[in-house]
Amino acid sequence: MNFEMPQFAMAAPEIWLGVMVCVVLIADLFDRSQQSRLAFFLTQLTLLGAIGLALYTHWGVERAITFNGMYVSDSLAAVLKVTVAGLSMVTLGYSRDYLRQRDLLKGEFYLLALIANLGMFVMASASSLLVLYVGLEMLSLSLYAMVAFDRDSRIGAEAAMKYFVLGALSSGMMLYGMSMIYGASGSLLIDTIASHAAAGDNLLLMAFGMTFALVGVAFKFGAAPFHMWLPDVYQGAPTSATAFLGTAPKIAALALFLRLLVDGLGDLHDQWQAMAVLLAVGSLAVGNLFALVQTNFKRMLAYSTISHIGFLFLGLIAGTPEGYSAALFYAISYGIMASGAFGMIILLSRRGFEAEMIDDMRGLNDRHSGFALVMLLLMFSMTGIPGTVGFYAKWLVLQSLIDTGMIWLAVVAVVFAVIGAFYYLRVLKAVYFDRLESPVPIEAPAGQRVIVALNGGAILLLGLFPDRLIEICRIALGL
Amino acid sequence: MLSLLIWLPILGGAVVLWTGRDNADRARWSALAVAGLTLILGLVLWFGFETGVAGMQFVERAPWIESFGIEYYLGVDGISMPLVVLTAFSTLLVVIAAWEVVRYKPAQYLAAFLIMEGIMIGVFSALDALLFYVFFEAMLIPMFLIIGIWGGPNRIYATLKFFLYTFLGSVMMLVALIYLRGQAGSFAIEDFYGLGLPFAAQVLIFLAFLAAFAVKVPMFPVHTWLPDAHVEAPTGGSVILAAITLKIGGYGFLRFSLPIAPEASMALDWLLIGLSLIAVVYIGLVAMVQEDLKKLIAYSSIAHMGFVTLAFFLIFRIVAGEGTRDGALLALEGGLVQMISHGFVSAAMFLCVGVLYDRMHTRRIADYGGGANRMPVFAGLFVFFAMANAGLPGTSGFVGEFMVILASFQAGFWYAAIAGLTLILGAAYSLWMIKRVVYGQVRNTQVDELRDINARERLLLGSLVGVVLFFGVYPAPLINVMAPSLEALLGIVMPAL
Numbered sequence: 001m002n003f004e005m006p007q008f009a010m011a012a013p014e015i016w017l018g019v020m021v022c023v024v025l026i027a028d029l030f031d032r033s034q035q036s037r038l039a040f041f042l043t044q045l046t047l048l049g050a051i052g053l054a055l056y057t058h059w060g061v062e063r064a065i066t067f068n069g070m071y072v073s074d075s076l077a078a079v080l081k082v083t084v085a086g087l088s089m090v091t092l093g094y095s096r097d098y099l100r101q102r103d104l105l106k107g108e109f110y111l112l113a114l115i116a117n118l119g120m121f122v123m124a125s126a127s128s129l130l131v132l133y134v135g136l137e138m139l140s141l142s143l144y145a146m147v148a149f150d151r152d153s154r155i156g157a158e159a160a161m162k163y164f165v166l167g168a169l170s171s172g173m174m175l176y177g178m179s180m181i182y183g184a185s186g187s188l189l190i191d192t193i194a195s196h197a198a199a200g201d202n203l204l205l206m207a208f209g210m211t212f213a214l215v216g217v218a219f220k221f222g223a224a225p226f227h228m229w230l231p232d233v234y235q236g237a238p239t240s241a242t243a244f245l246g247t248a249p250k251i252a253a254l255a256l257f258l259r260l261l262v263d264g265l266g267d268l269h270d271q272w273q274a275m276a277v278l279l280a281v282g283s284l285a286v287g288n289l290f291a292l293v294q295t296n297f298k299r300m301l302a303y304s305t306i307s308h309i310g311f312l313f314l315g316l317i318a319g320t321p322e323g324y325s326a327a328l329f330y331a332i333s334y335g336i337m338a339s340g341a342f343g344m345i346i347l348l349s350r351r352g353f354e355a356e357m358i359d360d361m362r363g364l365n366d367r368h369s370g371f372a373l374v375m376l377l378l379m380f381s382m383t384g385i386p387g388t389v390g391f392y393a394k395w396l397v398l399q400s401l402i403d404t405g406m407i408w409l410a411v412v413a414v415v416f417a418v419i420g421a422f423y424y425l426r427v428l429k430a431v432y433f434d435r436l437e438s439p440v441p442i443e444a445p446a447g448q449r450v451i452v453a454l455n456g457g458a459i460l461l462l463g464l465f466p467d468r469l470i471e472i473c474r475i476a477l478g479l
Numbered sequence: 480m481l482s483l484l485i486w487l488p489i490l491g492g493a494v495v496l497w498t499g500r501d502n503a504d505r506a507r508w509s510a511l512a513v514a515g516l517t518l519i520l521g522l523v524l525w526f527g528f529e530t531g532v533a534g535m536q537f538v539e540r541a542p543w544i545e546s547f548g549i550e551y552y553l554g555v556d557g558i559s560m561p562l563v564v565l566t567a568f569s570t571l572l573v574v575i576a577a578w579e580v581v582r583y584k585p586a587q588y589l590a591a592f593l594i595m596e597g598i599m600i601g602v603f604s605a606l607d608a609l610l611f612y613v614f615f616e617a618m619l620i621p622m623f624l625i626i627g628i629w630g631g632p633n634r635i636y637a638t639l640k641f642f643l644y645t646f647l648g649s650v651m652m653l654v655a656l657i658y659l660r661g662q663a664g665s666f667a668i669e670d671f672y673g674l675g676l677p678f679a680a681q682v683l684i685f686l687a688f689l690a691a692f693a694v695k696v697p698m699f700p701v702h703t704w705l706p707d708a709h710v711e712a713p714t715g716g717s718v719i720l721a722a723i724t725l726k727i728g729g730y731g732f733l734r735f736s737l738p739i740a741p742e743a744s745m746a747l748d749w750l751l752i753g754l755s756l757i758a759v760v761y762i763g764l765v766a767m768v769q770e771d772l773k774k775l776i777a778y779s780s781i782a783h784m785g786f787v788t789l790a791f792f793l794i795f796r797i798v799a800g801e802g803t804r805d806g807a808l809l810a811l812e813g814g815l816v817q818m819i820s821h822g823f824v825s826a827a828m829f830l831c832v833g834v835l836y837d838r839m840h841t842r843r844i845a846d847y848g849g850g851a852n853r854m855p856v857f858a859g860l861f862v863f864f865a866m867a868n869a870g871l872p873g874t875s876g877f878v879g880e881f882m883v884i885l886a887s888f889q890a891g892f893w894y895a896a897i898a899g900l901t902l903i904l905g906a907a908y909s910l911w912m913i914k915r916v917v918y919g920q921v922r923n924t925q926v927d928e929l930r931d932i933n934a935r936e937r938l939l940l941g942s943l944v945g946v947v948l949f950f951g952v953y954p955a956p957l958i959n960v961m962a963p964s965l966e967a968l969l970g971i972v973m974p975a976l
Contacts, residue, residue, distance in 0.1 A: 365584075365587075365628075369500070369584075369587070376620075376624075380620055383646075385616050385617065385619060385620060386612065386613035386614075386616045386617045387613065387616075387617040387620065391613070391616070395609075395653070395657075398653065398654065398657055399547070399657050399660075402654065402657045402658055402661060403657075403661055407654065407658065410654050410657070411651075411654055414650035414651065414653065414654060415647075415650075417650060418643060418646050418647045418650060421642065421643060421646055422639070422643060425623070425639055425642060425643075428623075428627075429627065429635055429639070432624060432627060432628050433627045433628060433634065433635050433638075466544060467542075467543065467544045467545055467546070470544060470546050470547075471545070471546055474546050479546075
């Protein structure tokens with residue numbers, strides 16, 4: 001291998017994040033305010049800077065590869081990174097008061113979030129199996145720690161344990177699959193793997209490795225039948241960690257899928273399509289049916305996540321750039337919706353009281369009609385009713401399915417969407433139709449109110465003018 | 480112009496929501512202003528509408544989702560124009576009817592109806608299929624809240640049933656629309672016409688549209704959500720449901736099912752005719768035995784709408800029997816007139832029930848009796864609307880029914896005979912209800928204390944009397960507006976003649 005100087009400027013977002021991780025770590029030591037205010041603002045500033053750098057270095061440039069072919073810079077990376085960092089900013093903004101009320105407000109939380117972001121950034125730009133894996137582990141290890149952040153909570157510790165064991169198992173699976181792919185192609189570089197896959201070299205071995213890699217990806221997504229960890233982790237983790245874990249890492253999982261199975265093994269589409277169909281339909285069925293009977297809102301959101309992952313997989317199944325861009329749009333809009341939903345839980349919770357049951361939402365319209373309206377938008381968006389961004393996400397996926405002739409899959413998907421409508425409506429029933437004897441007004445800090453309003457506004461605005469975002473997702477996939 | 484009609488009430492609704500948060504009077508007056516202004520705009524549109532032109536008027540086109548060639552494409556023709564005005568008119572009635580009656584969160588109530596109004600006008604004027612679908616589905620949101628928040632004791636069951644029924648129907652339509660885009664290359668509805676699709680595909684498309692529109696109309700056997708929704712909905716909700724949302728189903732048949740899948744419509748017309756006849760006869764009989772006032776009117780709505788769908792799908796048999804399009808045109812006109820007329824009459828009936836309910840807080844027919852002695856003015860109006868519902872000549876209800884029955888003779892004697900039953904059954908349940916509610920002895924102390932309707936209620940019902948009488952005596956303006964468009968529609972459905 002000949003040594004060449006890598007183009008460091010191309011990896012500016014990652015370098016910036018890496019440096020700032022150290023800065024935040026040290027700055028927090030000198031912050032005596034007990035509120036980690038410095039760490040919070042530095043983290044938000046870092047993420048904002050990362051968004052700017054990602055846009056500047058990746059957006060609208062020719063696809064370029066550096067670090068001996070291990071790092072790729074393209075528009076897709078830009079979109080993924082901006083979304084990841086943006087969602088992290090929102091969820092961290094939500095979590096601040098939650099953490100303070102529970103005496104969890106330590107700089108480490110932000111540090112872990114930043115490291116997780118670095119991992120996700122690396123994944124978004126990975127062009128080598130090894131880099132992909134390093135990014136994934138950087139993300140996963142931070143998430144395990146975030147789930148266990150409330151060390152006095154037994155349910156939190158249990159969730160973290162479960163997450164860690166199953167996460168390690170899935171990483172092992174994926175690593176095994178990657179080693180097979182390496183064996184079949186003789187290279188870790190995704191571009192080289194792609195050319196071998198296109199030529200059909202060692203097809204059996206390649207497909208064998210791909211199966212394990214897909215299982216690993218499905219684990220990270222939480223697609224059925226590899227979803228078992230998801231409800232327990234969502235429920236057990238502190239809500240601020242759940243909010244983080246339920247949004248940005250889904251984008252990263254999509255990055256994993258796009259880099260590994262589309263960029264690398266796109267020519268094996270025929271092989272992984274059938275498996276992805278099983279994952280998609282299984283997730284739709286499991287997610288929607290199990291969510292129907294949940295009384296815990298966090299658990300319900302977990303199952304609803306599984307069903308959304310199923311829908312996202314449908315976009316990937318289509319196997320066309322349109323389908324991938326639909327999946328990307330779906331992931332972004334899902335991130336916006338999920339962060340809002342967890343944000344609502346945080347808003348309604350107080351010290352010593354977790355508003356995690358659906359019944360805790362009762363009478364919200366009497367308590368604060370603005371929050372009720374945001375809840376309305378969130379739930380209808382998740383259902384996929386027009387006027388909200390969730391509709392276009394579902395429509396784009398259906399469009400790509402029907403364009404490739406998979407009409408019956410589309411019919412299955414919409415039937416499950418109708419089943420899914422029921423449990424979202426149940427939440428709205430609690431919010432709007434149940435009345436309390438003596439409604440207690442909700443007091444929320446101004447900062448959180450602003451974020452909630454922005455979150456709801458984004459859902460409505462994208463629900464009326466989805467054009468820009470659709471266009472961005474199409475450009476990212478080279479359309 | 481059309482955009483204004485759509486977005487004025489929607490944004491107005493947001494303003495009402497905002498300004499009327501803690502001042503109910505301000506909410507009422509601003510809602511009245513918005514609804515009034517919208518109706519004025521609607522009337523301006525109506526009088527600016529050029530009769531004798533079949534195509535779309537007041538067309539607006541702007542790119543909306545460019546990567547898929549989806550446009551913000553609006554326009555009205557003779558089919559949708561009357562429905563737009565009907566929507567604006569009904570919403571104004573609802574706002575006035577809610578004046579002092581709705582006490583729980585009046586700003587949200589009025590805002591929901593105004594937003595609903597904008598969305599419904601959007602449904603009628605959208606010419607891009609995806610835009611249509613967006614409005615069509617978005618309509619569920621305000622109605623879901625209206626029934627669920629301000630409804631009766633069993634409102635949650637009713638509103639969930641309403642939502643899930645209609646949602647299941649409409650997602651099937653979405654699949655069909657996306658498929659059609661794949662064939663036509665764009666989402667513009669006019670591009671869907673005359674595609675010459677294979678018969679099997681047409682049948683599936685037809686069934687998908689049927690799933691959406693049959694639930695909306697509603698046709699037997701998917702009608703069961705309607706009585707529940709009507710009974711539990713507040714008065715305004717019932718009015719809008721009966722006057723407009725049911726019409727959207729009928730409108731959908733005209734705009735989508737018939738012209739997009741003409742061969743499938745022709746091959747499957749026995750199904751639609753059969754279901755419509757069941758609705759006319761069986762549901763008419765069901766209506767007769769209801770003990771709940773609102774349920775009775777709800778079933779009567781289903782029967783009347785069955786008559787409308789009968790008219791729409793009888794056209795193939797009429798043409799086969801007669802050989803020209805004249806009879807078919809008469810049937811379509813009759814069906815559409817019947818839709819408009821039913822919009823006014825059913826709105827009036829539900830407002831009448833609302834008047835009674837506000838005073839007695841019961842909908843059971845048995846609790847009333849002898850109301851005429853205490854509320855003579857109201858009783859007179861109620862009797863008038865019941866007669867219009869039964870299709871008394873001189874009221875708008877008669878015009879449509881007569882046209883359809885006349886046309887159906889061309890299809891065959893028995894169609895006409897069974898369709899004619901609707902007049903008899905309609906008269907039977909309407910008159911029997913009137914007898915039990917307003918005539919007879921006063922048997923109840925509550926009835927004894929009833930006060931007659933006040934000026935606001937007089938204004939409401941009086942304006943409806945005017946409209947019903949006007950179109951009953953002189954339906955020509957209505958028919959002149961719709962005839963060219965319907966003729967063009969027939970040309971698409973049956974190009975061979």
